[in-house]
Amino acid sequence: MELPAQVIETLTDWIDDNLHKPLRIDDIARHAGYSKWHLQRLFHHHKGESIGRYIREKKLRLAAQDLRATNDRVLDISMKYGFDSQQTFTRLFTRKFQMSPGTWRKQGDTRANHC
Incomplete structure (x- = not known):
């Protein structure tokens, strides 16, 4: 290499x-x-991809896993991964996963384990 x-x-x-x-x-x-x-x-x-995109995508995938694995509030998860606000987190999350964080958690979408 x-x-x-x-x-x-x-x-x-x-x-x-x-x-x-x-x-x-x-x-x-x-x-x-x-x-x-x-x-x-x-x-x-x-x-x-850019460094910023790499970081954002990684954080969104980890947040998706946390939504499924914990009962932490969406706000707490968004703050844990350094998003400026819950609104910013929700907008980016919805863009990536085509559903809101709350819907993701409720549906138990298996993509969280494969992202």
Whole structure:
């Protein structure tokens, strides 16, 4: 595996381990030792998506799992994963899963286990 690919894989592991924290591109770039512009180009080249999208999608999948596995309020889950508000979380969640977080929880959709 070439060095940039190794850097991106190591970085995605670090991101995955820190999803419960606020993750800003500047901080991620500093952690990786690259400028944010160069890091974003490398990341997109190797992952096929932006760093921001990668983080948002990961957080939404984890939130979907939490909705099924816990009785935590939607607000608490949205705050746990760092969304600005429950409304923002609900809008993004609904866009990804084609249903609201409450409906997802009630239907027990098995996609939560496969996302």
